Amino acid sequence: MTADIYTTPLLTARETARYLGMPESTLDRWLLPRGAAPLVHAVEPERRGWPRVPFVGVIEAYVLRALRDARMPLAAVDRAAELVREEFGDPYALARQRIATDGVDLFVRLADETSLVRARDRQHAIPEVLHEHLRLIEWASDGAPRRLHLRTFPEAADVIIDPRFGWGAPVLGAKKVRVADIVGLWKAGERIADVADEYDLDVGVVEDIIRAATPPAAAA
Known part of the structure; x- marks a missing residue:
């Protein structure tokens, strides 16, 4: 069952x-x-402390973070x-x-798909000079966001958030294994090599995933 990208809360x-x-x-x-x-x-969580950010909110936060990183004023x-x-x-x-x-x-970008106007004064711009900040988002044919590649994880792991898999929890793009399952096995006492073998992953990739998904003190 696919989560609705607008109304299903995926993450806190x-x-x-x-x-x-x-x-x-x-x-x-x-x-x-x-x-x-x-x-x-965001949407209203079912209980206090439960997830309230739907997939569309994750995408909005990612884009806003990218624009702020580019020093765009709020x-x-x-x-x-x-x-x-x-x-x-x-x-x-x-x-x-x-x-x-x-x-x-x-x-x-306006409705004709070719015109770009500057937001502050609506002056037309030349598309060739623009740098898009959306390369880690995949889009559906209707223009809605479909998948986000998380840059906080190693590129080799290709960790994604996609409402069609793992109920919106981060998963590995190729195998659709949840990051939480990998980290959970390791926290349960399994050796990293055994976790890698369980999911047919490279040991280095598993190490990088655990490092990115857990606080420094826990991953040390």
Whole structure:
């Protein structure tokens, strides 16, 4: 059964922040309402402390993190998101292939798919100069996000979040083994070599996954 990317809570804010390599306090601020709609969407958890971030929220947080890493002011991101909402009536502005940056300004791709306008003044831009920050997201044919490759894990492991597998928990892209299952075996006392053998993985990949998924003190 596939989780709905908009309404099914997959991760807690703490898990989302850890997988995206960012402070939980920052994500908590982004989850708060801002004007017409939040930049990062959440749903009501069934119980306190349970997951509240759906897949679309994970994508929004990843894109916002990438834009902030590129030194885009939050006010500029708000303007770009508002332009997307005005043009398309879509509240999930950051989870679409509409916003791009050249490292100086933010731009929005309009409905004709060829026009790009600068968010702050709606001046048209030349597409060739833009640098997209969305290379780790795979998109469905309807333009919705389908899969996120997590850069906090080693490239050789290719850890992904994909609502079609593992109920949205991070899994290895090739084998669809949950990261939690790999870490769980190791925490239960299995040797790393035995964990690697269990899932037919390289020992070095298992070591890197455990290191990335556990606090430094636990992985030491």
